[in-house]
Amino acid sequence: MDTSAALFERAKKVLPGGVNSPVRAYRAVGLTPRFIAKADGAYIWDADGNRYIDYVCSWGPMILGHNHPLIREAVEKAVKDGLSFGASTEREVEIAELMINMVPNIEMVRMVNSGTEAVMSALRLARGATGRDKIIKFEGCYHGHSDAMLVKAGSSAVAEGGRPSSAGVPIDTAKDTLTAQYNNLDSVASLFAQYPGEIACVIVEPVAANMGVVGPNPGFLEGLRALCDKEGALLIFDEVITGFRLAKGGAQEYFGIKTDIVTFGKIIGGGMPVGAYCGSRALMEHIAPCGSVYQAGTLSGNPVAMAAGLTQLSYLNSHPEVYTDISAKADRLADGMRQAAAESGANVRINQVGSLVAPFFTPDSVESFTDATKSDLNKYAAYFEKMLASGIYLAPAQFEAMFLSSAHTDADLENTITAVKQVFSAL
Numbered sequence: 001m002d003t004s005a006a007l008f009e010r011a012k013k014v015l016p017g018g019v020n021s022p023v024r025a026y027r028a029v030g031l032t033p034r035f036i037a038k039a040d041g042a043y044i045w046d047a048d049g050n051r052y053i054d055y056v057c058s059w060g061p062m063i064l065g066h067n068h069p070l071i072r073e074a075v076e077k078a079v080k081d082g083l084s085f086g087a088s089t090e091r092e093v094e095i096a097e098l099m100i101n102m103v104p105n106i107e108m109v110r111m112v113n114s115g116t117e118a119v120m121s122a123l124r125l126a127r128g129a130t131g132r133d134k135i136i137k138f139e140g141c142y143h144g145h146s147d148a149m150l151v152k153a154g155s156s157a158v159a160e161g162g163r164p165s166s167a168g169v170p171i172d173t174a175k176d177t178l179t180a181q182y183n184n185l186d187s188v189a190s191l192f193a194q195y196p197g198e199i200a201c202v203i204v205e206p207v208a209a210n211m212g213v214v215g216p217n218p219g220f221l222e223g224l225r226a227l228c229d230k231e232g233a234l235l236i237f238d239e240v241i242t243g244f245r246l247a248k249g250g251a252q253e254y255f256g257i258k259t260d261i262v263t264f265g266k267i268i269g270g271g272m273p274v275g276a277y278c279g280s281r282a283l284m285e286h287i288a289p290c291g292s293v294y295q296a297g298t299l300s301g302n303p304v305a306m307a308a309g310l311t312q313l314s315y316l317n318s319h320p321e322v323y324t325d326i327s328a329k330a331d332r333l334a335d336g337m338r339q340a341a342a343e344s345g346a347n348v349r350i351n352q353v354g355s356l357v358a359p360f361f362t363p364d365s366v367e368s369f370t371d372a373t374k375s376d377l378n379k380y381a382a383y384f385e386k387m388l389a390s391g392i393y394l395a396p397a398q399f400e401a402m403f404l405s406s407a408h409t410d411a412d413l414e415n416t417i418t419a420v421k422q423v424f425s426a427l
């Protein structure tokens with residue numbers, strides 16, 4: 001038994017399923033999970049000393065690669081001044097000013113500790129500000145694990161568990177969550193027609209990256225904006241993945257669309273637990289202590305987490321070439337994978353938006369969750385296992401993205417494409 005397997009045996013005795021987040025258990029690929037010992041740049045090492053090229057990147061945060069020296073130094077410096085004060089610090093003002101500078105259409109920021117918390121709070125704000133209870137989300141979009149969002153959610157555990165929602169979510173909570181089809185404006189319009197004046201907001205991943213990767217068709221996001229305006233509902237972009245990844249200003253900049261509330265997570269913490277929700281001053285001043293929408297956090301704006309996030313965002317702000325670089329790398333990877341599919345005759349679709357890439361094991365184009373579920377999950381599992389054996393670390397589940405970082409080198413991409421060619425041919 002290798003070290004990872006031994007650790008997993010120990011873990012299963014004390015952690016449900018041996019993990020602290022379901023996808024890490026590798027159930028979707030039927031394997032024993034790797035335990036990670038360390039990571040640097042584009043590489044991670046498991047507990048047995050095997051090195052992999054990492055396309056998980058902690059599910060997105062590590063856009064500059066692992067163990068970036070500037071972020072590490074900022075954290076080390078912050079630690080020396082104390083880990084938490086439960087009071088305000090200059091760094092929180094600084095990161096908010098920077099975010100407002102980088103992201104279009106936001107005037108105020110509230111920091112929280114995770115993407116889940118950001119979304120949960122953004123929904124409360126939307127409901128508080130509109131005085132309406134119902135929300136529209138899209139099938140296959142994942143917005144964290146708050147009760148209201150565990151309805152037809154994406155991301156591996158929920159999607160592959162075959163359950164539309166989680167046990168433990170009250171029917172009365174779920175009944176206010178209406179689901180529409182991604183890339184299908186009619187499905188949204190008909191919900192508005194069915195519940196006139198009752199819908200507080202539409203929440204969407206502007207690029208759906210928790211059902212593999214599915215980009216918005218031309219007109220889809222514009223159509224959502226127009227429907228929300230017409231119906232007096234707020235539009236929420238959940239940019240926990242796309243924020244500071246598609247562009248400095250996230251999806252609003254990338255697609256040229258204005259949203260009312262935007263949620264962030266992942267990249268904003270530079271690898272530390274951070275989330276944020278943002279919007280106009282008028283909207284954000286509904287939040288306590290200005291307004292009547294309550295939301296608080298003992299560790300919100302934590303000084304060490306802020307140091308990591310601020311350093312990563314500042315770097316991205318002053319190095320816009322990171323964005324052209326990582327999307328060029330993703331182009332190259334996606335093209336290489338498409339070529340591999342064509343040469344091997346494998347029925348694989350490669351979706352890509354910016355630095356997000358995902359293969360689907362189906363001959364048909366994938367534009368919705370229904371399309372995504374046509375992917376052959378056994379093939380994904382076989383692909384994952386062979387890639388891992390070739391030293392490439394991918395998401396251990398179909399309904400996730402591949403994340404590129406500025407640390408991935410041309411040689412890493414070449415090695416990955418070579419492995420993909422062999423694996424696709426063997427499938």
Ligand SMILES: *Cc1c(COP(=O)(O)O)cnc(C)c1O
Binds near residue numbers: 143145239
């Ligand atoms: C990861 C993710 C979340 C949840 O963030 P956590 O930090 O895991 O709570 C919410 N929305 C989207 C789009 C995500 O990808």
